[in-house]
Amino acid sequence: MTAETSQTLDRGLRVLKLLSDTDHGLTVTELSNKLGVNRTVVYRLLATLEQHALVRRDLGGRARVGLGVLRLGRQVHPLVREAALPALRSLAEDIGATAHLTLVDGTEALAVAVVEPTWTDYHVAYRAGFRHPLDRGAAGKAILAARQGALATDGFTLTHGELEAGASGAAAPLVGITGLEGSVGVVMLADSIPERVGPRVVDAAREVADALR
Secondary structure (H helix, E strand, O other), X not given: OOOOOOHHXXXXXXXXXXXXXXXXXXXXXXXXXXXXXXXXXXXXXXXXXXXXXXXXXXXXXXXXXXXXXXXXXXXXXXXXXXXXXXXXXXXXXHHOOEEEEEEEEOOEEEEEEEEOOOOOOOOOOOOOOOEEEOOOOHHHHHHHXXXXXXXXXXXXXXXXXXXXXXXXXXXXXXXXXXXXXXXXXXXXXXXXXXXXXXXXHHHHHHHXXXXXX
16 A cells, blocks of 8 residues: 555455455455454445445345446446457458457346448448347357356357357457456358458457456
8 A cells, every 4th residue: 555545445445356256245254354454344344335335235244246336337338348449440350240349248248349341242230239148149158168167279169140040150258357258259141150260359359358458
């Protein structure tokens, strides 16, 4: 800590980070041990965060991330989109297919940024805001594979006809970004994905991840 920082704010943010890393919540005692502060300090931090709906406590007293973080999260999408656009434009122009950045939103995959190629006669219409189940389409399946540690050694996922008849997709997950699950991919009207597309998608996902760190 330096003279320009707030110790209380720092602790509050650390509480949120600790809670975001667990699916089962944490008790006051567990938070106290992890933060290295006494229980009274933790109670005050949790009470303040609860007032802003950033933390909730269940009947058993375990603290969890609150729904208030969703409102903050909605403001993240424009920033993520802006950071990803250069890599998506390059990918779309190089491959000649619609490129997209997809993030997890609850149990769905949400396209938050889409770039269409400028030089092709036709391409798949794919719009920002498009949602689909995580277990359908290359974008969602790449995310699930990374989450489950089951990603193929080549680093990308291929699908055909799962979201749109006659369309094939390739996607690679964003790797190494704490608190953000997503993928970068392309969708094209083809029976199969050309061999060079998968590795190119992996490179684009790496570029986006670097831009977001």
